[in-house]
Amino acid sequence: MRKLLVTFFIFAMTSTAAVAWERAAGISISLMGVDTTVTDDIDNNGGTPDTTKDITNDIGVPSLFIEGTNEGDKGSLTVGVDWIPMSAELDSRSTTQSSLKAASDGAASSGTNRGTVDISKHITIYLQPGYRVDDDTTIFATIGYVTSDVETDVQSVSSTNKVVEDTLDGTKLGVGVKRNTNMGFVKLEYSQTDYDPISVVTTNNTKVTGDIDTNTITLSFGKQF
Numbered sequence: 001m002r003k004l005l006v007t008f009f010i011f012a013m014t015s016t017a018a019v020a021w022e023r024a025a026g027i028s029i030s031l032m033g034v035d036t037t038v039t040d041d042i043d044n045n046g047g048t049p050d051t052t053k054d055i056t057n058d059i060g061v062p063s064l065f066i067e068g069t070n071e072g073d074k075g076s077l078t079v080g081v082d083w084i085p086m087s088a089e090l091d092s093r094s095t096t097q098s099s100l101k102a103a104s105d106g107a108a109s110s111g112t113n114r115g116t117v118d119i120s121k122h123i124t125i126y127l128q129p130g131y132r133v134d135d136d137t138t139i140f141a142t143i144g145y146v147t148s149d150v151e152t153d154v155q156s157v158s159s160t161n162k163v164v165e166d167t168l169d170g171t172k173l174g175v176g177v178k179r180n181t182n183m184g185f186v187k188l189e190y191s192q193t194d195y196d197p198i199s200v201v202t203t204n205n206t207k208v209t210g211d212i213d214t215n216t217i218t219l220s221f222g223k224q225f
Helices: 002-014
Strands: 022-041 051-071 075-084 088-098 110-132 137-155 162-181 184-195 198-201 207-224
Touching: 022 184, 051 110, 051 207, 075 137, 110 162, 137 184, 137 198, 162 198, 162 207
Parallel strands: none
Antiparallel strands: 022 051, 022 207, 051 075, 075 110, 088 110, 110 137, 137 162, 162 184, 184 207, 198 207
């Protein structure tokens, strides 16, 4: 899917006459609020989770972007790719909890559960339809598809450590404003990204699921080329 979307972006940028697109590149700085709901299904039986916990984390993330904009009399359409060129720890949490696996025979124990989610190769393919308020100011909406590699490391009280590598996908929706300057342009955007849930089954068949959502404020600086 990732290769297909990148191919679509390249096709969109090259299949239209060069004079129709204003190409640009730049850097973004994002302040991301990460909201995660973690559930434990101790018997992995697909029933009601045995424990549920909501956790929140704030991180700052830099990224690079390249995009093309096709402008009409008042409206515009921007097609772009945003890439985080580094790995980032999306979430890391620990909690003290009793192991229920051996409760029936009196061997239940207490300890600390730990979980870490690291992302890499995080790519967002986005469309931004916009409306020009004046010659230098455009308000826009954002719709995007997000994909990244993810490594989940779970340390459970009742089982050995488990590391799982997978792909994390999601959808992005946002609104923002773009302002042209003598040095290029500046964008300020608020967005929400809803990632698909990710799950890890530990060695003793406990299923740990994390459902991650983010609320992000992004400041971008770009220049046409």
